[in-house]
Each structure stands twice: as C-alpha cells, then as structure tokens.
Amino acid sequence: MRKLLVSIVLIALFYAGFILIAPKFFGFPETRRAVNPIPESAQITYETVHFPSTQHPIQLTGWWMPAENARGVIILVHGFRGQREIPRFGGVAFARQLIGAGYSVLSFDLRNHGDSDASPDGELVIADLPRDLSGALDWVAAKQPDLPIGVIGLSLGGDVVIRTAAHDSRIAAIVTVDGAFEPVAASFNFMVRERGIPAPLARQLVWSMQYVHRIWPDESALDIGKRLDGRKLLLIHNEADPVSPASGARKLKAALPDAELWITPPPPADHPLMRNAGRQGSHVLSYLLYPEAFVEKVLNFFDQRLAYTAHS
Secondary structure (H helix, E strand, O other), X not given: OHHHHHHHHHHHHHXXXXXXOHHXXXXXXXXXXXXXXXXXXXXXXXXXXXXXXXXXXXXXXXEEEOOOOOOEEEEEEOOOOOOOOOOOOOHHHHHHHHXXXXXXXXXXXXXXXXXXXXXXXXXXXXXXXXXXXXXXXXHHHHHOOOOOEEEEEEOHHHHHHHHHHOOOOOEEEEEEEOOOOOHHHHHHHHHHHOOOOOHHHHHHHHHHHHHOOOOOOOOOHHHHHOOOOHHHEEEEEEOOOOOOXXXXXXXXXXXXXXXXXXXXXXXXXXXXXHHOOHHHXXXXXXXXXXXXXXXXXXXXXXXXXXXXXXXX
16 A cells, blocks of 8 residues: 555656646757848848847847838748748748848747847746837837838748737737647647657646746737638648647637638648758648748738738
C-alpha cells in the first residue's frame, strides 16, 4: 500500500512539473531567430526602424521599404518563431513585388522575436501581440498619414491581424496566409510535427498552455473574425497544411460570405520545395509554390480594397 501511495505521489509530482514547464515548448527561449540584412541583389531600398508597442516599454524593430509615389502601405506580420525577413515564406522577394506594384512595406519583428524587445516576463502571450501591430500602425500612420493600410498575417500573424482589426479601423484590407485561426489544433500539430513530441504528451502540453498558463485568449481569432467586415478579408490557405488546418479558413468564410477564400492545391510530393520543407510541410509556402497566381490574387485584392478606401 505504501509503495502504491509513493508511486501515486511521484506520478502527481511529475505531472505537475510537466504542466509547469509547458511554456518552454512554446515560449520565449525558442522564438528568437537571427535576422539577415536584405541582400543587395534584392534591389530594395530599406532602412531599419524602431518604434514602441502600445504596451510600453517594449520597443520593436522593423524594415521600412518605401515605394516611389506609393499608393498604400502593407504591413507584414510573421508567424511563431519567425522574424521580419520571413525566409520560409519568401518575404523579401514578395516585398519587392509589392513595392514594384506601388506599395510601401513595413515588415517588423513581434516581441520576443528577431531584434525586438522581449515582454517583461519573457513569456509569449498571444493576447498581447495585437498591441505590437497597433504600434506598427501608429508608426505607419505618422509616417504616411494619407495612405490606406493593408496587412498580411502569416500563420500566428493571421491570428494577430484578426484580433487587431477587431478594434482598429485603420486596417483597410487583410490577407492571411495559413492563418492560425484554431490555435489549439495548430499548437498541437506544431509540437507533434516540429518538436517530435508524442501525441499524448502534446495534448497535455496544449491543455496546460490553454488552461493553466492561459497563453491564448478566451475568445479565438475565429470567433472574433466572424464579426469583421468580410469585404476586408482575403483568406489564403494550403489544402495540405499540416500545422494550421484549412478548416479554420473555411469556417471563417462560411460565416463571412463577402470574404474571399483561396485554398491552394496540395503540392506534389516530388516538388523541389517540399524536399527541404521539413515537418511543417506546405505551411506558409503558397507564395513560393504558386508565385504568379499568388501575386495576382493579392495585388488584385489590395488594388480594389485600398483604392476604395482611399477614395471613400
């Protein structure tokens, strides 16, 4: 009986410790990635800028890439463990296409990422990230007060964009790429695929992050997004994305008939990009997989929405 009691206590202590260390699989130590300067071959004029989050005293770092005679500004918001270069997505190449189409671009590091400050306690709390995007909007509004603003959010950045747009009308057009609208599922998939954590343990980690550490807000980006003006939304999602399920984008489209939804086809297994895609598979790769169609779709959306905003 005593041995059984000791075993139960040890198991309980192990489980409690496991719950307490959960954020280490999702939080600050894992988010930093070095940022490479834009190469001269990209032919982009840029400057490194710094501005505050609306949650002071956090300072954020970004690249300002102006277009000549700009007709709008696009803010790029990277995903979890990303940074302003967004190399997996092809961020520098895509920024060059936006600039060539007449849009100035601001790409910045969220807190705890790249060269931006960490949050005061070092933890990455999703509910706080919209305050970083709000800081970027403040900076752009001061820099280019007469230009309409569009935002592109990738993966976790899609969640951030939706949450921010719910209370900031300065965002006139939103594009999400494999948006993490169902963060519980996305986090579970990330742990299993990227970290190689067995599924039963991953479920416990996700539970602890949701209910013990409360990393995610009570209201999901999917529920918040359903209250937005659907005409502002272009949802791009790859059908085979193993990290962020395309079901979230479909649910948001079903709730917002005026939103645009483009589900990009699964890439063939022998596609050159997939050889080095790693466990994240096709996640946020739609631009590199289908560059011409992607650029046409995004530019047409911004041309229509931002031109309407500029003249309304």
